[in-house]
Amino acid sequence: MNFLAHLYLSDNNTNVMIGNFIADHVKGKNFSHYHEDIQKGILLHREIDTYTDAHEIVRISKRRLHERYRHYDGVIIDIFYDHYLAKNWKNYSQIPLDVYVDSVYNLLQKNITILPQKTQDMLPYMIEYNWLYNYQFAKGIQEVLSGMNRRTNGKSHMNLATEDLLEHYTIFENDFTTFFEDLRTFSHQKLEELS
Template identity: 85%
Template sequence: MNFLAHLYLSENNTNIMIGNFIADHVKGNKFSHYHEDIQKGILLHREIDTFTDAHDIVRTSKRRLHERYRHYDGVIIDIFYDHFLAKNWKNYSEIPLNVYVNSVYNLLNENLEILPEKTQEMLPVMIQHNWLYNYQFAKGIHEVLNGMNRRTKGKSKMNLATEDLLEHYQTFEEDFTLFFEELREFCLTKTLKI
């Protein structure tokens, strides 16, 4: 899953949200200096990734992309799934997406000094282009995928993935809807334990 899903699955605990958000920029076990709930968020992020990568529905989604994108298929599916979460946000939250996103940006900015350096570098770009809000639009997804393709110096071909999204739109959305219900249940059991 990508940023929006990881944040959403943090059950509105602000420290777990921070940990879940920064986890990709935290290497190994080097996070004992963080608040206990931030540590829990990092661990939750890793549990979500493990559950997602092993899930049959996600694997089916990735197979539609694998021939063209190879090992980038998982990254693309994460972004596609965030698109469907943003697009269908009202089905998952009573808080309007724009309000939720702005509160997340404020939370991260208020805690900027504790974020890993890579997260600090990425955050202003994310806010400037309003990634979390714009995930709901195909154009927003296309811009994110273009940026990721540039970072791979064109090797990933992710700039083409919006074509695949539109071609298999309903099928990808069905995959997301079924998978996300299972992921929400999984996270609920995990957050109750942590």
């Protein structure tokens, strides 16, 4: 899953949200200097990624993609799923998406000094282009995928993946809806285990 889902699955615990958000920029097991709940968020993020990668519906979604993406297919599906979460946000939260996103940006900015350097470097771009809010639009997804393609020097061809999204739009949405129910249950249980 991508940023929005990881944040959402943190059960509105602000420190777990921070940990879940920064986890990709925290390597290995050396994160004991963080607050206990931030550590939980990092561990939760890793559990979510492992569960997602192994889930049959996610594997089916990956197979729907054009073969040109090769090992980037998982990243693309993560972004597609965040699109459907943002688009259908009202089905998952009583807090409007724009309000939720603003609160996340405020939380991260308030805690900027404890974020890993890579996260600090990324955050201004995320806020300026309002990634979390714009995930709900095909144009927003296109911008994210194009940016990721540039970071791979064009090797990933991720800039073309919006074509796949639009071609199989309803099928991908059905995949997401079914999978996300499983993931919500898993994440809730995992967070209780970590507490």
